[in-house]
Amino acid sequence: MPHREGVTGGLTFERARHAAYTAGRAALLAPAARPLRCCDGTTLAADVRAGADLPAFPTASVDGYAVRGPGPWRLAGRVLAGEVPGPLERDGGCVSIATGAMVPEGTEAILRTEDARVGDAVVSGTPRPKREWRLPGEEAARGERLVAAGTPVTPALLGLAAAAGHDTLVVRDRPRAAVIAPGPQLPAWLRRLGAACLRPVAGPGALAAVREAVDGGADLIVCAGGTTHEHLRALGATAVVDTVRVRPGPMLLAAVPGPGGRTVPLAVLPADARAAVPALLTLVAPVVAGLTGRPLPALPSVELATPVPGRAGLAHLVPVGLDEHGRAHPVPPAGPAMLRGLATAAGFAVIPARHDGRPGAVVPLLPLPLGQGVPG
Structure with missing residues (x-):
């Protein structure tokens, strides 16, 4: 690649990161509704809001006994999460209750398991003064925004979405990345950055490989060396970052025209395996964030x-x-x-x-x- 680092030319490290992020945003992936099981690793394209009050009904916050009236209490059953219990109709009655279970109507207190004494189906002990259940809407009110668009979807977010009444989420899928480089390192790093790697490109040369990747639907192309400015001109590519004033280098980023008027970011990294990684983090990580609608990551x-x-x-x-x-x-x-x-x-x-x-x-x-x- 006849591309050289200059002492005075090119972009600074921070300006290069911002330019790469802007290039990713310019090729922002389209949103799509996906079932929850398909959303892990994607990025929210729309806010997640509570479909109902959270919780929707009073739920126990500890394991113990839901009691009514003064003790001791006669044990009359058990309530697990997901069940709809009958009411406690008389003083002196109680049921065993699990954390997260619906609190029976008529409950006046929950006696924690560790504070209870049980024998012959009779429960005794002293409930703590603090209320031991959550009220409807205590976590979130119906319609309240729970998670903002641009947030990566994690297992914890999936659990929250399900609890909030969602079967699907509107997301941007992981960008499809074509890697034109030997070895397993770059595809593995790209997956950790949030991309999905396509099958290796089989073009007979760098120029043909890039064309194959663009025509094959890649959202992002990463090359380790081998791509020259002549190749970029032949592709009709526009330089986004031509030089970055950093060591190690060199590195560049271009926008390649693709089918349907879309553009495909093309990152050219050093051929040296060690130098390729900081270049990937400098230019490609911001591109992935832009493509998915995530914010540009702030550096610690x-x-x-x-x-x-x-x-x-x-x-x-x-x-x-x-x-x-x-x-x-x-x-x-x-x-x-x-x-x-x-x-x-x-x-x-x-x-x-x-x-x-x-x-x-x-x-x-x-x-x-x-x-x-x-x-x-």
Whole structure:
């Protein structure tokens, strides 16, 4: 790729991230209604609102005994979550009740299991002064917004949506990413960023492979080297980020015209396996966020525990691990194509241009999306 990093040309690290995010938003995926079972790993395209009061009826917040009147109480049954109990009609009666179960009409208190004494179907003890059940609408009122559009769908969100009365959600699917690169690393990172990787592209060369990916319905294309400016011109592509003032590099992002007037972001990363990862996080992670309607991720900060050299005129993306105090240490070895350190890194410390990273300095961290993979 005849594309060189210059000391003064190109975009800064932060401006490149914002430009990549804008390119993703320009190719925003269309929303679709999906059943809950198909939504994990997608992104909400519409707010999730409560279809009814949450809870819809009084529910026990502890395991124990729903009692009426003064004790002791005669045990007359058991109530589990999902059941509709009959009322407690007389003083001196009670039923065993599970957390989350509907509280019977007539209940005056819930005696916790750990506070109860039970023998011969008689329960005794002293209920605590605090009410031990949730009232209708205590968590959310009907129509209240529970989760905003742009939020990634997680198992916890699916549980909330089901409790709120939803069978489907309006979401943006995971972007379909075509990877034109050898090895398993980039597809695995892309899945952790929220993309779904298509089958490997089989084109006989970089230009043909990109065309095949565009025609095959890819929402995003990632190449590790091999794509030149001549290829981009042949594709009718428009440069979005032509140079980023960072090390390692080089990296670029273009928009390729596709069928039906849509555009497909094309990221060209360094061929070096170690350098490709910070480039992926710098340009592709913001593109994925834009495609799905998620906000551009804010970068956390980290304190440096040891000196980290800078690069004159260029930001330096340094793989680091975190110690027990949360401070960052460079992970060796750090030479080209050396992946051992990267395998144990938490992310890349961003050392600003024309600065050395001194111990105690607080710098942005470009985090690796560890443990967030979604099959696909």
